[in-house]
Amino acid sequence: MTQAQGGFRGWFAERKGVWSRLRFTSLRLRLVVVFGLVALTAAVSASGIAYWLNREAVLTRTQDAVLRDFQQEMQSEAGVLPERPTQDELQRTAGQMANSSQRFSVLLVAENADGKTVFGSSGGLSGFMLKDVPESLREAVNEEQAVNSTNKYAYHLYWQRIVEDDTPYLVAGTKVIGGGPTGYMLKSLEPEAKDLNSLAWSLGIATGLALIGSALLAQAAATTVLKPVHRLGVAARRLGEGKLDTRLRVSGTDELADLSRTFNNAAEALEKRVADMAARDDASRRFVADMSHELRTPLTAITAVTEVLEEELEAETGSMDPMIEPAVRLVVSETRRLNDLVENLMEVTRFDAGTARLVLDDVDVADQITACIDARAWLDAVDLDAERGIHAGLDPRRLDVILANLIGNALKHGGSPVRVSVGEEGEEVVIAVRDHGPGIPEDVLPHVFDRFYKASASRPRSEGSGLGLSIALENAHIHGGEITAANSPEGGAVFTLRLPRDASTLTQEAEENKGTDEKGEA
Amino acid sequence: MSPVPSLLLIEDDDAIRTALELSLTRQGHRVATAATGEDGLKLLREQRPDLIVLDVMLPGIDGFEVCRRIRRTDQLPIILLTARSDDIDVVVGLESGADDYVVKPVQGRVLDARIRAVLRRGERESNDAASFGSLVIDRAAMTVTKNGEDLQLTPTELRLLLELSRRPGQALSRQQLLRLVWEHDYLGDSRLVDACVQRLRAKVEDVPSSPTLIRTVRGVGYRLDAPQ
Numbered sequence: 096m097t098q099a100q101g102g103f104r105g106w107f108a109e110r111k112g113v114w115s116r117l118r119f120t121s122l123r124l125r126l127v128v129v130f131g132l133v134a135l136t137a138a139v140s141a142s143g144i145a146y147w148l149n150r151e152a153v154l155t156r157t158q159d160a161v162l163r164d165f166q167q168e169m170q171s172e173a174g175v176l177p178e179r180p181t182q183d184e185l186q187r188t189a190g191q192m193a194n195s196s197q198r199f200s201v202l203l204v205a206e207n208a209d210g211k212t213v214f215g216s217s218g219g220l221s222g223f224m225l226k227d228v229p230e231s232l233r234e235a236v237n238e239e240q241a242v243n244s245t246n247k248y249a250y251h252l253y254w255q256r257i258v259e260d261d262t263p264y265l266v267a268g269t270k271v272i273g274g275g276p277t278g279y280m281l282k283s284l285e286p287e288a289k290d291l292n293s294l295a296w297s298l299g300i301a302t303g304l305a306l307i308g309s310a311l312l313a314q315a316a317a318t319t320v321l322k323p324v325h326r327l328g329v330a331a332r333r334l335g336e337g338k339l340d341t342r343l344r345v346s347g348t349d350e351l352a353d354l355s356r357t358f359n360n361a362a363e364a365l366e367k368r369v370a371d372m373a374a375r376d377d378a379s380r381r382f383v384a385d386m387s388h389e390l391r392t393p394l395t396a397i398t399a400v401t402e403v404l405e406e407e408l409e410a411e412t413g414s415m416d417p418m419i420e421p422a423v424r425l426v427v428s429e430t431r432r433l434n435d436l437v438e439n440l441m442e443v444t445r446f447d448a449g450t451a452r453l454v455l456d457d458v459d460v461a462d463q464i465t466a467c468i469d470a471r472a473w474l475d476a477v478d479l480d481a482e483r484g485i486h487a488g489l490d491p492r493r494l495d496v497i498l499a500n501l502i503g504n505a506l507k508h509g510g511s512p513v514r515v516s517v518g519e520e521g522e523e524v525v526i527a528v529r530d531h532g533p534g535i536p537e538d539v540l541p542h543v544f545d546r547f548y549k550a551s552a553s554r555p556r557s558e559g560s561g562l563g564l565s566i567a568l569e570n571a572h573i574h575g576g577e578i579t580a581a582n583s584p585e586g587g588a589v590f591t592l593r594l595p596r597d598a599s600t601l602t603q604e605a606e607e608n609k610g611t612d613e614k615g616e617a
Numbered sequence: 618m619s620p621v622p623s624l625l626l627i628e629d630d631d632a633i634r635t636a637l638e639l640s641l642t643r644q645g646h647r648v649a650t651a652a653t654g655e656d657g658l659k660l661l662r663e664q665r666p667d668l669i670v671l672d673v674m675l676p677g678i679d680g681f682e683v684c685r686r687i688r689r690t691d692q693l694p695i696i697l698l699t700a701r702s703d704d705i706d707v708v709v710g711l712e713s714g715a716d717d718y719v720v721k722p723v724q725g726r727v728l729d730a731r732i733r734a735v736l737r738r739g740e741r742e743s744n745d746a747a748s749f750g751s752l753v754i755d756r757a758a759m760t761v762t763k764n765g766e767d768l769q770l771t772p773t774e775l776r777l778l779l780e781l782s783r784r785p786g787q788a789l790s791r792q793q794l795l796r797l798v799w800e801h802d803y804l805g806d807s808r809l810v811d812a813c814v815q816r817l818r819a820k821v822e823d824v825p826s827s828p829t830l831i832r833t834v835r836g837v838g839y840r841l842d843a844p845q
Contacts, residue, residue, distance in 0.1 A: 392630055396723040398725075399639065402726060403640055466802070470803070490803050495804055
């Protein structure tokens, strides 16, 4: 049950670790993404606007120059042609027109004297042809408009941009007013397109650079934010581990510095509070230690005298006043109890003060248990399942205290037969004490090792001092061992004591003392 | 040794002194008492008791110091009464030459048993002698000589040496020695053995820090060997 719980907790902690790491990176990721998006929006809109404005400016300028030239050429060259020119005339004029500073192709269309449509193209017959001119443009050019106050001319100059074989062209056309050929021009916009292309490329590269820059900036920003956060996390963890003197270095006046300052104040307050509590705890422990110490002097005298009284009781029954006898018996038995209680209190204060020491010896565990049971006349009530030969380096007196408390507790609350078994697991000696009583209620189980713990307030005063199991546990801990309490599935409570086979590593001092002997041997 | 052993009880607390005197007298001892270490040392010279029961916490010179001063001249058994508030007490007490200790609040019967056990250590039991190198143990006269010189051993040290010499070359565990020499039950304090071995080595070994007679057997205990 406990193992399953432990496993679940472990799994949960692992998951939590992964989750926190993910979250940690996601904050960084989010910053990078947001920075990237901002940079992308800014760069794309700036580049887009710049490109669009540039494109318009370049195209308009080129277009205006070309169209002005074309208009002039139409007036100066085509305007002087006869109303019905010949093919040759048209051809020649077109050639002249195309020779202007703006390099465009020209196509002149007219009707000759026979009423036949004749063409004159600057590039010869294979050059600029009427089919290259979009239908809509031709219609617009040939459409005669009504002349009125707002429109002074019957024909206008029209233009259009077309793309042929991936090359952009400007096509324009007009008709000489008052009868004359219709003129078309075709100007390649390739140089402009190339310029605009390279502009687009540079803008694209600039956008890319802006993106990379923003990502780096985001990283840097994330680091400046996350590093203090990380430091804060580490400090909080240290604080949680009990290093209450943990403080953060406060630099700057930003929110994180504020947070660090708050953390430091909290840690300081916590440290002070814990120190206060520890001082109070120390004071009360010292009081208990002093008190039990003081109790012992009169108790020593009383004990010695009580024994005299006890012998008197045993020696000659009847010699004592029958009224006094029960009183003497009470004094004797209660003195013994008081002795045990003071002895246990002293033991507890020694553990609390950390002055308890191990006196290790190599002992046979089975022999120790037998001796412990024998010394307390429990042989009939205890069923021992132990083989001799299991040796361990431990403190025999402390082992006896543990065993006496565990077995005594089992006999008192569980009832006989109490079964004690000894086994070995790796480098540990495992001693299990099992009784055949009703077991320990689930709500009491976590408290069985608490000092003076009473299962219920109404329970009658127990015979023990209320410290026995707590002392047993402390004695196991000082060996580097452990005691666990559980209910056996077959009924009854099981206390399992685990002790390392060799506790000598815990007592370096003892080792050093013996070391002088060993050195002498070598 | 007189048939009724005489004890000297040095204890500063009136109640404890009176109670222990009462209890020990009832157990059949002759008890003299002193309230301070100085008085105790004076009584020791005047009355020559068989054994001293000594409280550790004394006004003026403390129990350890009294113990050390007694050991300078006398080898009579000393049992310490200790408070055991600190285990250091026991170690210091044993180092200053005490033979045994009992913890307060002490039961008269336990103290009586310890007293009798300590006194028994001086009793002779056989009439032979054994020698280990320059060390000669005369069990008839209960004396130990080294290079012909008498060694001043306390009864406990002598008993420890006798028990070891009775099984030469055989390792005895601390628990075994506690039973044989101190007559303690299974809960004997092994530091008694260690402290006594240290004191014994200081007297019988040529170089106490590198013993050739009383050897440590790691994980077991001690062994007496004749030097090679």
